[in-house]
Amino acid sequence: MKQLLKNKQFVFVLQSELFSVLSFSMFMITISWYVVDVLHHPQYLGLIMAAASIPRMFTMLIGGVLADRIQKSKILFGTRLIHGLLIGILLVGHSQDALSIWLLLIVSFFIGCFDGLFFPALSSLVTTIVSQKQLQSANTLIHSSQELFFLIGPIAAGAILHYFSFSATFTVSIVAAIISACFVYPGFIKDKKPEKPEVKVTFMTELKEGYRYLRxxxxxxxxxxxxxxxxxxxxxxxxxxxxxxxxxxxxxxxxxxxxxxxxxxxxxxxxxxxxxxxxxxxxxxxxxxxxxxxxxxxxxxxxxxxxxxxxxxxxxxxxxxxxxxxxxxxxxxxxxxxxxxxxxxxxxxxxxxxxxxxxxxxxxxxxxxxxxxxxxxxxxxxxxxxxxxxxxxxxxxxxxxx
Incomplete structure (x- = not known):
């Protein structure tokens, strides 16, 4: 554990993931309460949750190919910045009294899409910055921190909503996403760029290669x-x-x-x-x-x-x-x-x-x-x-x- 926590690359990635979970969990509880308490359309809540989760299933496969093609820290940095930008659209919509079910559905859909690119890059990056003996400790530390912040995020969002406003929770969520992006700035992580193949292959070919590799x-x-x-x-x-x-x-x-x-x-x-x-x-x-x-x-x-x-x-x-x-x-x-x-x-x-x-x-x-x-x-x-x-x-x- 001491060696792991002395690994600056891993510590940066861990801190990035903590702020990412904080941002996402606050975002989810905020839009859930907004749909129920402000729009009075609880019947659409499941649809919004599906809009955030279903596209993630498909873009994960694309994210896996990208993680083997592109510097992984660039994927993490870019997706976290886009995550903050998308929540910023909701903040602007709320300030203009234009935050509707349709806007929530569209933003949730794109957040789900970019999350699908994020997770394969995160998991594969960990294997390149820690030794094989440290993999269990590294993965466990990430998972335990995620669980903890999935508890802290909703509580923090609930308290901010109670004492302040929806705009305040959206703002904190945006700031957390930006901080998450800063921790995985490629200049800080300095992970190796994957070697380019001598012969260009399509996304579908690489997906099939991954499937055959598993089989x-x-x-x-x-x-x-x-x-x-x-x-x-x-x-x-x-x-x-x-x-x-x-x-x-x-x-x-x-x-x-x-x-x-x-x-x-x-x-x-x-x-x-x-x-x-x-x-x-x-x-x-x-x-x-x-x-x-x-x-x-x-x-x-x-x-x-x-x-x-x-x-x-x-x-x-x-x-x-x-x-x-x-x-x-x-x-x-x-x-x-x-x-x-x-x-x-x-x-x-x-x-x-x-x-x-x-x-x-x-x-x-x-x-x-x-x-x-x-x-x-x-x-x-x-x-x-x-x-x-x-x-x-x-x-x-x-x-x-x-």
Whole structure:
């Protein structure tokens, strides 16, 4: 950890990501409250969230190719500046009383697009500025900081909205985005520029190369299967069920915040432990054991009739889920050719971000057919458990990985 924190390149990248998360989380809570409290159109809130998340899934693939072609710090610097500029459009719109649903949809769409370029560049940059032995600590420090600032951002935005105005929150979000860009200014990071290929190839050709590269190894297939199971069968349904279970059990908004905080405490505890514990033996088997534990915890979560007991079980899900996800991410980075890192990590990020909304859409659709949230949680947990057992049995190379 001392060596890692003496690495100026990494510290700059970490600080940039903290301000980036602060900016984004404040932006999301601000526009959510604006839609509900000012425009009085809560029915459009899901559409705005989708406008910010769906394009990210597609531009991540483009971002992976760009990260292998262009200096990664340039991508981070440019996308953070554009992020601040887009929020500035909302600030101007609000000051001119022209901040409509349509403007929110358009700006959210473009923010999602540029975020898709940002994440593959961030993940692949980390592998070039820290040693392989430091990858777990570096990734864990980034993830734990993200989780912390995803808690701080909404609280800060809520306080500013309460005491000041929407313009104030937009302004703070813009400043945070600009500070984020400054920390990853290419002149500070000085990361190497990727070598230009002797023969020019198209984007589609490079995407196909990345896909074939992943398909060439059973380790990558196992890793992506693990990430999909965690997101589709555990995180997606659990997050959607929190307000439903809180309401069914007679809880209020404070009880809901405790449930969400329980998950955050569990995930932060996992990341804190991973900062100081470096697993170098039986990592593959350990990840699979925690995968099984996470889906079993969701099954337990589906059967608990008390709000008080739901909170510690939500913490268990966060703990086991992050102990599954972060080491898997590190193993992928260790096994990947640096020349393919951007494309590989873009597909990994796609697997980790695309399946949450798909899972939640399916969960909601099944509820409209009359199935209860508890029943569906049990079904998702059972299905995830079966798939996790199949992966455990079939993924011999992953299971025997040291």
């Amino acid at each position: 060439s190894s059973s380790i990558y297939i196992s890793a992506i299967s693990i990430i999909i199971i965690v997101n589709f069968f555990v995180f997606g349904p659990m997050f959607l069920s929190l307000p439903i279970l809180a309401e069914q059990l007679g809880g209020n908004a404070l009880d809901l915040s405790f449930l969400e905080a329980g998950f955050s405490v569990g995930s932060l505890s996992a990341t804190a432990l991973l900062l100081f514990i470096s697993f170098r033996k039986n990592r593959g088997k350990m990840v699979l054991v925690f995968l099984l534990a996470s889906v079993l915890s969701l099954g337990l979560f589906s059967q608990i009739p008390s709000l008080g007991w739901l909170i510690p079980v939500a913490a268990l899900i966060g703990f086991f889920g992050f102990f599954t996800y972060i080491p898997t991410d590190v193993i992928i980075q260790e096994k990947t050719d640096p020349a393919m890192m951007g494309r590989v990590m873009s597909i990994v990020f796609l697997a980790s971000t695309a399946f949450d909304p798909i899972s939640q859409t399916l969960f909601s659709s099944l509820m409209t057919l009359g199935f209860s949230a508890r029943f569906l949680l049990a079904v998702f947990a059972s299905s995830g458990l079966i798939l996790a057992i199949v992966v455990f049995a079939k993924a011999k190379k992953w299971r025997n990985m040291q």
